[in-house]
Amino acid sequence: xxxxxxxxxxxxTLDWVTxxxxxxxxxxxxxxxxxxxxxxxxxxxxxxxxxxxSQKSYKPPKRPLTNKEIDELCxxxxxxxxxxxxxxxxxxxxxxxxxxxxxxxIVNGKEVVNFAxxxxxxxxGHQKLIDSCSSALEKYGVGSCGPRGFYGTIDVHLDCEARxxxxxxTPDSILYSYGLSTMFSAIxxxxxxxxxxxxxxxxxxxxxxxxxxxxxxxxxxxxxDMDSLQETLxxxxxxxxxxxxxxxxxxxxxxxxxxxxxxPLDDIIKLKxxxxxxxxxxxxxxxxxxxxxxxxxxxxxxxxxxxxDLITAAMGHALATEGGFCTGSARVxxxxxxxxxxxVFSASLPPYLASAAIxxxxxxxxxxxxxxxxxxxxxxxxxxxxxxxxxxxxxxxxSPIVYLRLKKSQGSLNDDLRLLENIAERVLKEDxxxxxxxxxSTLDKCRLPVGIRLFVSAGHSESDIHKASESxxxxxxxxx
Amino acid sequence: MxxxxxxxxxxxxxxxxxxxxxxxxxDFFRKIFDWCSSNNLQGYAPICLGLEDFYIRRLYLRIxxxxxxxxSSAPDAWFDVVERHSNDNNKTLKRTSKVSRxxxxxxxxxxxxxxADEYCxxxxxxxxxxxxxxxxxxxxDGGTTALHNELEECVAxxxxxxxxxxxxxxxxxxxxxxxxxMGKGSLIISDSLNHNSxxxxxxxxxxxxxxxxxxxxxxxxxxxxxxxxxxxxRTHRPWKKIMVIVExxxxxxxxxxxxxxxxxxxxxxxxxxYLDEAHSIxxxxxxxxxxxELLGVDTADIDIMMGTFTKSFGSCGGYIAxxxxxxxxxxxxxxxxLYATSISPPAAQQIISSIKVLLGxxxxxxxxxxxxxxxxxxxxxxxxxQKMGFEVLGDNDSPVMPIMLYNPAKIPAFSRECLRQNIxxxxxxxxxxxxxxxxxxxxxxxxxxxxxxxxxxQVISNVGDLVxxxxxxxxxxxxxxxxxxxxFE
Numbered sequence: 001x002x003x004x005x006x007x008x009x010x011x012x013t014l015d016w017v018t019x020x021x022x023x024x025x026x027x028x029x030x031x032x033x034x035x036x037x038x039x040x041x042x043x044x045x046x047x048x049x050x051x052x053x054s055q056k057s058y059k060p061p062k063r064p065l066t067n068k069e070i071d072e073l074c075x076x077x078x079x080x081x082x083x084x085x086x087x088x089x090x091x092x093x094x095x096x097x098x099x100x101x102x103x104x105x106i107v108n109g110k111e112v113v114n115f116a117x118x119x120x121x122x123x124x125g126h127q128k129l130i131d132s133c134s135s136a137l138e139k140y141g142v143g144s145c146g147p148r149g150f151y152g153t154i155d156v157h158l159d160c161e162a163r164x165x166x167x168x169x170t171p172d173s174i175l176y177s178y179g180l181s182t183m184f185s186a187i188x189x190x191x192x193x194x195x196x197x198x199x200x201x202x203x204x205x206x207x208x209x210x211x212x213x214x215x216x217x218x219x220x221x222x223x224x225d226m227d228s229l230q231e232t233l234x235x236x237x238x239x240x241x242x243x244x245x246x247x248x249x250x251x252x253x254x255x256x257x258x259x260x261x262x263x264p265l266d267d268i269i270k271l272k273x274x275x276x277x278x279x280x281x282x283x284x285x286x287x288x289x290x291x292x293x294x295x296x297x298x299x300x301x302x303x304x305x306x307x308x309d310l311i312t313a314a315m316g317h318a319l320a321t322e323g324g325f326c327t328g329s330a331r332v333x334x335x336x337x338x339x340x341x342x343x344v345f346s347a348s349l350p351p352y353l354a355s356a357a358i359x360x361x362x363x364x365x366x367x368x369x370x371x372x373x374x375x376x377x378x379x380x381x382x383x384x385x386x387x388x389x390x391x392x393x394x395x396x397x398x399s400p401i402v403y404l405r406l407k408k409s410q411g412s413l414n415d416d417l418r419l420l421e422n423i424a425e426r427v428l429k430e431d432x433x434x435x436x437x438x439x440x441s442t443l444d445k446c447r448l449p450v451g452i453r454l455f456v457s458a459g460h461s462e463s464d465i466h467k468a469s470e471s472x473x474x475x476x477x478x479x480x
Numbered sequence: 481m482x483x484x485x486x487x488x489x490x491x492x493x494x495x496x497x498x499x500x501x502x503x504x505x506x507d508f509f510r511k512i513f514d515w516c517s518s519n520n521l522q523g524y525a526p527i528c529l530g531l532e533d534f535y536i537r538r539l540y541l542r543i544x545x546x547x548x549x550x551x552s553s554a555p556d557a558w559f560d561v562v563e564r565h566s567n568d569n570n571k572t573l574k575r576t577s578k579v580s581r582x583x584x585x586x587x588x589x590x591x592x593x594x595x596a597d598e599y600c601x602x603x604x605x606x607x608x609x610x611x612x613x614x615x616x617x618x619x620x621d622g623g624t625t626a627l628h629n630e631l632e633e634c635v636a637x638x639x640x641x642x643x644x645x646x647x648x649x650x651x652x653x654x655x656x657x658x659x660x661x662m663g664k665g666s667l668i669i670s671d672s673l674n675h676n677s678x679x680x681x682x683x684x685x686x687x688x689x690x691x692x693x694x695x696x697x698x699x700x701x702x703x704x705x706x707x708x709x710x711x712x713x714r715t716h717r718p719w720k721k722i723m724v725i726v727e728x729x730x731x732x733x734x735x736x737x738x739x740x741x742x743x744x745x746x747x748x749x750x751x752x753x754y755l756d757e758a759h760s761i762x763x764x765x766x767x768x769x770x771x772x773e774l775l776g777v778d779t780a781d782i783d784i785m786m787g788t789f790t791k792s793f794g795s796c797g798g799y800i801a802x803x804x805x806x807x808x809x810x811x812x813x814x815x816x817x818l819y820a821t822s823i824s825p826p827a828a829q830q831i832i833s834s835i836k837v838l839l840g841x842x843x844x845x846x847x848x849x850x851x852x853x854x855x856x857x858x859x860x861x862x863x864x865x866q867k868m869g870f871e872v873l874g875d876n877d878s879p880v881m882p883i884m885l886y887n888p889a890k891i892p893a894f895s896r897e898c899l900r901q902n903i904x905x906x907x908x909x910x911x912x913x914x915x916x917x918x919x920x921x922x923x924x925x926x927x928x929x930x931x932x933x934x935x936x937x938q939v940i941s942n943v944g945d946l947v948x949x950x951x952x953x954x955x956x957x958x959x960x961x962x963x964x965x966x967x968f969e
Contacts, residue, residue, distance in 0.1 A: 079721040083809040097625040101615040116622030124612045141554040142830040145587040145594045150906040155552040178649035180820040205815045316821030345676040346651035347790035436621040441815040
């Protein structure tokens with residue numbers, strides 16, 4: 001009822017308006033033209049529109065903060081504390097060594113068997129290394145007092161670079177002053193914004209940081225999973241089909257320190273060649289360990305070293321010195337000498353450590369038996385631990401890092417770690433066997449399960465190894 | 481702030497323009513040759529893109545003999561520089577067996593601990609025999625020896641902080657600490673000339689980075705006020721925390737940080753302070769405790785003190801010193817503590833021993849003498865250089881003194897001519913400095929004798945005349961230059 005009334009009313013009004021405008025009184029004849037009411041209204045509207053357009057649009061007045069207001073804001077602002085409150089559970093004081101970190105060391109005045117040092121070839125305490133270091137110390141002093149560009153290049157650095165290149169059969173190599181900085185300086189030197197890096201999700205923090213600093217597009221694939229790698233490469237290739245001059249890299253570790261797994265280089269090479277990627281390989285834990293003469297993963301798989309574009313390694317493991325190196329073609333190495341931040345902007349490696357590295361490679365070349373001893377030790381330990389309760393051996397059969405992973409997780413990473421630490425502590429206290437857990441920094445993005453790591457050395461005797469496996473088995477049976 | 485005369489700016493631009501044009505010209509022909517010869521890219525993008533290494537190929541290689549000169553002795557006051565020769569127009573350099581004995585004005589050997597030392601070296605060798613060169617393990621695993629703990633206590637008390645943490649490399653110290661402390665939603669305010677390791681650490685942290693003009697506390701205050709008022713970009717939430725990062729001595733300028741002013745501002749605006757004493761620790765201050773001691777700043781006002789052992793102490797590595805809680809926190813979060821091989825024991829012993837010498841705990845006054853000597857040497861050398869009319873940057877007491885060269889051709893001319901007369905100097909050009917502001921850098925050591933320095937001054941003066949780098953007339957009138965200069969930051 002109501003609606004029809006309103007409709008009627010509107011219709012009558014409209015009729016009336018039309019009528020009024022058509023009425024002779026609403027129109028006039030100007031110069032013989034009949035100007036209707038419509039035209040009049042339209043002109044009126046146009047005038048109104050023009051008038052409105054000519055007006056300034058409304059802007060809220062600009063009122064920048066006055067000094068007083070800024071003062072108030074500054075007074076009000078309360079920063080968070082520099083560090084969050086410390087979680088007591090995570091605090092941990094490592095055992096303090098009172099002698100060299102060789103296969104046997106002294107902790108708390110007691111001799112213990114050391115499975116915590118990556119002294120794979122047992123070169124800690126080797127007389128030849130100590131002799132070469134002490135003569136270098138007398139000749140060159142301790143530090144080099146300058147970056148490589150500014151008189152920090154000492155002849156032993158050049159000799160060491162040549163020695164490494166000769167040992168690996170590469171054209172050239174470059175020394176870094178710290179193992180950790182090698183990868184995170186080398187990656188950003190070659191991969192920039194827009195380039196693509198496919199990396200294993202289990203890579204260590206040094207690589208993760210390098211990937212982040214390069215600002216490249218980083219895609220992770222499942223840890224050591226070649227199907228996942230292929231799938232990732234396939235996706236990327238189809239996605240970036242039309243982009244030219246895009247550098248593509250695969251970043252893998254030869255022997256993962258986070259799991260003890262060995263990268264299947266033969267498969268990776270096939271995929272790399274199929275999809276045209278370059279490989280950056282980190283040999284920190286495999287250099288001087290894998291292959292018949294310790295030349296690393298390429299020798300292990302019988303792959304010519306030229307197939308890889310860049311190999312990096314830390315010298316703080318098998319070579320029992322410090323620093324790191326990167327090796328590859330002359331062009332790749334020369335490029336780093338001016339573009340790699342950790343090389344250009346850092347003081348060079350102390351010369352005695354470079355001379356230790358040269359000696360360590362000499363020792364390795366002269367004594368291939370070290371490698372057989374190491375392999376044998378790894379086999380003995382794995383056999384000894386094969387029936388350990390609550391653990392699985394997650395590492396590769398040839399890996400000198402024997403990685404024990406919990407069969408049943410406690411639920412969270414921290415709970416697992418606490419349990420493992422408890423075991424490690426008891427093993428050290430009760431049986432004088434020094435083993436360590438895989439502790440993680442809060443910055444580490446690696447999500448692989450934690451575990452107990454045993455770094456096997458060629459310097460361990462069979463009885464040391466038996467002692468370790470028996471002790472671990474005993475404590476694991478008690479705790480788990 | 482460096483004032484460069486118009487004419488010099490013009491000729492420098494012209495030189496670089498010429499070098500660039502020639503480089504491009506040669507690249508053009510190279511491209512044609514490459515195109516003619518077989519194309520071996522096989523679908524890979526080149527690992528070094530053309531423009532990325534243009535500077536290296538066409539500019540740096542021409543003068544690469546001025547950089548990276550190998551030496552075959554300790555970097556002491558005098559050292560043996562290995563001669564090199566090139567058969568392919570400087571593209572590659574070959575070492576020869578010839579050496580020349582040169583006066584070392586390039587190494588960061590501020591206190592003269594680089595060479596064998598009567599107190600340090602025997603102790604270092606004993607440590608080597610006891611602990612071997614390396615632990616092959618990280619600090620949290622099997623890399624903490626009694627020596628490492630002793631070193632940390634020693635460093636903490638030396639820099640007057642409750643606790644300290646030591647790493648095996650100075651660069652890693654900066655670049656691994658910042659990501660632990662700062663993150664998304666925090667703000668890092670950094671001096672524009674801070675070292676690359678700080679820049680990389682700040683980038684790695686994911687925090688927002690703002691830069692203030694080099695050593696200008698007034699601009700720092702301006703940036704702080706603006707940032708606190710604005711809050712985070714886009715969201716305008718207040719910043720979680722703000723950290724101001726400065727260096728004690730800027731290595732390329734030789735300037736001392738205006739620390740008292742910076743600290744006052746940071747206190748006022750509740751920002752945390754991070755002081756990098758890479759070059760100043762050991763080198764300045766009455767007992768060698770760095771800029772805080774020199775400028776009278778209480779170390780308690782600085783939240784994080786960082787420094788390296790490569791320079792004054794003649795070793796390697798770096799430290800972080802701060803409150804006990806901070807160091808505790810770093811011990812289970814900092815990747816350099818968890819993943820990097822611990823500092824080599826002999827290097828650790830070198831640091832302990834050299835600190836003991838500095839503090840006179842070796843039973844002699846050698847430390848005090850060294851500190852007096854470096855100060856005296858630096859101030860003498862700087863004032864003499866200024867008298868000669870060189871444009872010398874930096875402050876008194878700083879052992880680092882850059883001499884401005886500007887023109888690219890003057891870089892090799894100065895360096896080669898000095899070397900010919902057995903003075904080894906460092907020349908610095910892009911990328912370590914802005915393109916226009918190439919310079920030579922002198923680092924004075926306590927091991928230089930007065931005769932060494934007068935001899936060096938004589939040679940540098942002659943070479944300076946020859947190369948034409950005495951930009952100021954013999955006695956500079958201060959305001960005279962102002963009218964016709966372009967300002968560069």
